[in-house]
Amino acid sequence: MNAPIIWIVFPALVAFLLFTIRNQRALSIIGGTLTALLALAAQFIPIEEAFKLGTLSIKIDSSMAVLGRVLQIRPTEGSLLAIIYGVTALWFFGAEASKTAPRIVPFGLLITTLMVASIAVEPFLFAALFIELAVLLAVPLLTNINHPPGHGVVRFLIYQTLAMPFILFSGWLLSGVEASPGDIALATQSASILGLGFAFLLAIFPFYNWIPMLMEETPPFIVGFLLWIIPTITLIFGAGFLDRYSWLRTSPQLATTLQYTGLLMIVTGGLWAATQRHLGRIMAYSSIAETGFSILALSLDPRIGIPILFLLIPARALGLAVWSLALTVIKDQAESLRFNAVRGMLRNIPFASTALILASLSTSAFPLLAGFPARLALWENLSHVSLTAALWLGIGIIGLLISSFRTMAVLSMAEEYTSWELSEDWLQSIMLGLGMIGLFILGLFPQFIQYFLADLPAMFDHLGR
Amino acid sequence: MTVLSWFAVILITITSVGLLLARDWRWLIIFLSAQYFGMLILTLVHWPLGMASVKVVAGWMSAAILGMTRSGLPRENKSEKQSILPRGRMFRLFASGIVILVVATATPRVDAVMADAGYAVTTGGLILVGMGLLHLGVTDHVMRVTIGLMTVLSGFEILYATVEGSILVAALLAVINLGLALVGSYLLIASNAEIEEQEL
Numbered sequence: 001m002n003a004p005i006i007w008i009v010f011p012a013l014v015a016f017l018l019f020t021i022r023n024q025r026a027l028s029i030i031g032g033t034l035t036a037l038l039a040l041a042a043q044f045i046p047i048e049e050a051f052k053l054g055t056l057s058i059k060i061d062s063s064m065a066v067l068g069r070v071l072q073i074r075p076t077e078g079s080l081l082a083i084i085y086g087v088t089a090l091w092f093f094g095a096e097a098s099k100t101a102p103r104i105v106p107f108g109l110l111i112t113t114l115m116v117a118s119i120a121v122e123p124f125l126f127a128a129l130f131i132e133l134a135v136l137l138a139v140p141l142l143t144n145i146n147h148p149p150g151h152g153v154v155r156f157l158i159y160q161t162l163a164m165p166f167i168l169f170s171g172w173l174l175s176g177v178e179a180s181p182g183d184i185a186l187a188t189q190s191a192s193i194l195g196l197g198f199a200f201l202l203a204i205f206p207f208y209n210w211i212p213m214l215m216e217e218t219p220p221f222i223v224g225f226l227l228w229i230i231p232t233i234t235l236i237f238g239a240g241f242l243d244r245y246s247w248l249r250t251s252p253q254l255a256t257t258l259q260y261t262g263l264l265m266i267v268t269g270g271l272w273a274a275t276q277r278h279l280g281r282i283m284a285y286s287s288i289a290e291t292g293f294s295i296l297a298l299s300l301d302p303r304i305g306i307p308i309l310f311l312l313i314p315a316r317a318l319g320l321a322v323w324s325l326a327l328t329v330i331k332d333q334a335e336s337l338r339f340n341a342v343r344g345m346l347r348n349i350p351f352a353s354t355a356l357i358l359a360s361l362s363t364s365a366f367p368l369l370a371g372f373p374a375r376l377a378l379w380e381n382l383s384h385v386s387l388t389a390a391l392w393l394g395i396g397i398i399g400l401l402i403s404s405f406r407t408m409a410v411l412s413m414a415e416e417y418t419s420w421e422l423s424e425d426w427l428q429s430i431m432l433g434l435g436m437i438g439l440f441i442l443g444l445f446p447q448f449i450q451y452f453l454a455d456l457p458a459m460f461d462h463l464g465r
Numbered sequence: 466m467t468v469l470s471w472f473a474v475i476l477i478t479i480t481s482v483g484l485l486l487a488r489d490w491r492w493l494i495i496f497l498s499a500q501y502f503g504m505l506i507l508t509l510v511h512w513p514l515g516m517a518s519v520k521v522v523a524g525w526m527s528a529a530i531l532g533m534t535r536s537g538l539p540r541e542n543k544s545e546k547q548s549i550l551p552r553g554r555m556f557r558l559f560a561s562g563i564v565i566l567v568v569a570t571a572t573p574r575v576d577a578v579m580a581d582a583g584y585a586v587t588t589g590g591l592i593l594v595g596m597g598l599l600h601l602g603v604t605d606h607v608m609r610v611t612i613g614l615m616t617v618l619s620g621f622e623i624l625y626a627t628v629e630g631s632i633l634v635a636a637l638l639a640v641i642n643l644g645l646a647l648v649g650s651y652l653l654i655a656s657n658a659e660i661e662e663q664e665l
Contacts, residue, residue, distance in 0.1 A: 145651065
């Protein structure tokens with residue numbers, strides 16, 4: 001038995017079987033339980049170490065050969081797999097409440113396995129191919145065959161597909177730079193092509209216009225899942241480039257570029273979010289700013305930046321899950337997600353409205369909530385590097401906070417004497433309630449998640465050491 | 466092989482310009498299939514026939530998927546004709562000319578970076594990338610977007626074949642081509658759903 005079969009091949013096979021099930025609850029429970037078990041196994045079962053199970057002695061190999069190349073899940077990557085599958089379980093358990101289980105569970109599981117394969121493939125450069133396959137699978141997940149696709153889906157497909165050639169090609173050029181480090185022209189060319197590839201993949205300014213479009217056109221819960229998994233795995237893939245190529249890692253220009261890019265995303269995301277009048281578009285711009293926070297973390301000294309990058313992942317996952325589920329519930333009750341259509345809905349759907357506000361505040365670095373500890377650490381360490389950059393980060397965060405308070409004001413602006421009622425069903429209320437508790441737990445006790453995050457930097461050979 | 470390679474470059478130029486100018490979907494499929502044949506010839510410069518044929522087989526299957534889907538749709542979608550802006554063929558021909566000119570000037574520099582790729586291979590690859598990007602820039606129709614993406618990927622695959630001979634990469638790129646065609650077909654059917662509904 002080997003690790004890629006357990007965490008890639010087996011869940012992919014189950015995902016195909018899940019296409020035959022149409023029952024929302026069954027899909028949600030099977031998908032959620034399976035991914036939760038995979039997460040637990042990844043965290044607690046050692047790879048490349050013999051262990052006893054009753055009378056049996058079992059050893060899980062880390063690698064599997066595929067067409068002359070290798071899929072390898074190293075022992076140090078167990079915690080990362082636990083987080084990926086754990087967060088996927090979160091989404092699958094919430095799928096029934098969002099009424100999207102028949103789509104998100106089978107497609108989501110396949111996408112997750114492809115993303116795990118992208119982390120496992122050797123040489124790591126080929127990850128771009130697996131990410132592209134996941135993107136192709138995301139298209140039927142996002143669209144319904146009975147409704148014409150919007151422009152957002154088409155742009156998503158174009159931008160994400162264009163990323164793959166750039167990244168593969170830059171990988172080949174980077175190995176040339178390694179062979180002749182003095183060739184500055186080649187280094188510049190390869191870094192530019194690599195940057196362009198990641199700009200497409202991470203939806204960096206100005207290639208992010210598909211995100212707000214998607215949030216208007218498609219179910220928020222599904223977009224939320226994609227806005228979590230694609231950037232998260234891409235960022236880890238990107239960090240892999242820094243880990244692999246020492247000249248790239250030590251380049252001062254790269255740190256500056258990452259800093260400017262991250263700030264550009266945070267500031268534009270924050271300011272655009274502050275001016276929107278559509279709840280979905282606010283979430284879209286906030287998620288763009290979220291990616292900006294992660295890129296900014298990569299610009300710091302890796303010994304500080306990499307732990308912050310990993311600390312941002314659970315907060316982003318929980319925030320987006322709660323936010324997108326709340327938006328789905330609101331969308332079911334309101335004509336649209338525009339401000340004039342959702343005015344005063346706090347009294348009709350209190351759980352969803354409160355969850356939406358809390359998730360939005362968490363992204364805006366509001367104290368006591370999940371997003372706060374990582375953003376505080378980021379802000380503090382950025383101020384040691386550049387006070388101007390810290391000021392711009394503050395401007396972006398103010399933009400996000402304005403969008404949160406505007407959302408809160410609109411949702412609570414009910415007509416006088418409107419009575420309170422609970423329009424959410426019991427499952428939606430429980431899922432949203434648990435999500436809100438989770439946002440507070442991660443905000444109040446960030447050390448709780450350190451159990452999973454502490455060993456993650458070990459997955460890199462050089463970064464974070 | 467050199468003469469054959471240049472023949473493939475001419476074929477690719479004709480098909481990629483044809484893809485941009487053609488309005489009938491049948492011509493699009495014919496040009497796309499011919500383009501994959503040109504791609505096969507250029508890939509053969511660096512790859513053995515067995516591996517290179519994977520690309521042409523995957524490409525032809527993709528073209529067949531798109532063609533069969535389009536032929537199954539009830540009638541011509543109005544947006545299909547309106548999707549290319551500006552609509553003038555002369556404009557698109559002129560834009561193609563600019564792309565070819567840019568490729569001609571960039572080829573020596575790119576070829577210097579590529580390890581022994583050869584002028585014909587580099588030119589063919591760059592023409593496809595350039596024309597594919599031009600195609601993506603002037604249309605938002607699903608079938609044309611899919612063909613544009615497949616054209617860009619074909620150009621990239623020609624160039625990448627000169628530096629990477631991995632079977633896994635060849636297999637994954639073939640799967641991506643087929644996947645792109647399937648996704649394009651899916652979106653094409655979805656785009657037509659409203660028209661069918663109105664007709665009913």
